[in-house]
Amino acid sequence: MLSVIPNPPRIALPIVGSEDFFPVRRVYCVGRNYAAHAREMGKDPEREPPFFFMKPADALQIVPGSEAVDHPYPPRTANYHFEVELVAALGRGGRDIPATEALDHVYGYAVGLDMTRRDVQDEAKRLARPWDLAKSADASAPIGPLHRVEGRGHPMRGAIVLSVDDISRQAGDLSEMIWSIADQIALLSTYFELHPGDLIFTGTPSGVGAVERGQAMEAAIEGFGAIRLIVV
Template sequence: MQFTFTPQPVATVPVDGSDQLFPVHRIYCVGRNYAEHAKEMGSSGREAPFFFMKPADAVLPVAHGSIGEMPYPPLTLDLHHEIELVVALGSGGKNIPAAEALQHVWGYAVGLDMTRRDLQTEAKKLGRPWCTAKGFDYSAPISPIHPVAKTGLIEQGEIHLNVNGKLRQQGNINQLIWSVAETIEQLSGYFELQAGDLIFSGTPAGVAAITKGDLLEGAVAGVGELRVRLI
């Protein structure tokens, strides 16, 4: 059997301290998973978790110690940053109980859920999907993945983002409305999770617009840092 054309290579993310690559299966994102961010986006309280997705090849891997370059996307005048803890799964399944969910975590990374906010706002008004707002090319900058064997399970720790040296977002992983374990439980009810899945777990308050030339520097305590410049 032959392909009709040469298939695209598998999207991958480097593994920290190794020459291995983590193959990406799917990218899931959790919406409004910090209370203060939920408020700034017009909601309050502990809503039932909701999810959206990005294509696997939306990842923009950034090597340790490097500054990644992200092209400013077309058709937007309001590009926003959202710093997040990314959970990388090494196994999966259906209907995974929260008590067993963390057994499936292979590692963690620092990620940015880049958002064309003007397109998202318009989609919300019209009751349309968020695909063009969230799933565009290079919309998921990500640091190397740190294996859980080195980091341990990350259930607390500061998360923050500076833009051009000034603090924009700050919070703690223990402020997640839906914990990583609860998120995996909920997701596995909708989808059969697989090794290679990435879960962007949510962003703290402080999301705002950025423009060409801006330098984004984010970090999650115990995981690492991520630096990206808009070009």
């Protein structure tokens, strides 16, 4: 029998240098936001405006420290891909936020992964169907501790990398984003009223690829540390 919980606990991220936690509301993701990645996916980065999709908040897998954690390989796929991303966490919300004011709404940043059932996504694209089954697997959004803007600032450049079994697979720079973090927030706020607790996965550089059970992934962003996962 279902037990009703009047005030269910919220998913919350640990905050670097604090005993407090950041409660998560929604998880938005921007697609193909690095030119080289857009090209490797067969798209023209000069022509396509930004687009968004969502993951359920409980798809987050919180990686609280530097030790590797087990990451479950999901069912119904034989082509499970990694995508390292900078995640922006909003501390203020609003509608129709001007790009010139958008960064004032960011509370902090974290290292994240947008894990994807690529074969399921390819089939959805072929049939013009939604991406939900491809993007929303359990634990498909690993994320590290949150670094507050206060004292850290907003990253405009910096290495963003991912390795599998100590072999480099993705290597880019945050400055290579097609649409800046401010632009992403501004555009997203024309579709939704944004709220404190919203996360935005801001896109991945080129080099995405499959990972297998037993392999170890390390995702790192300059200034924000690294998260480590072992696929099980």
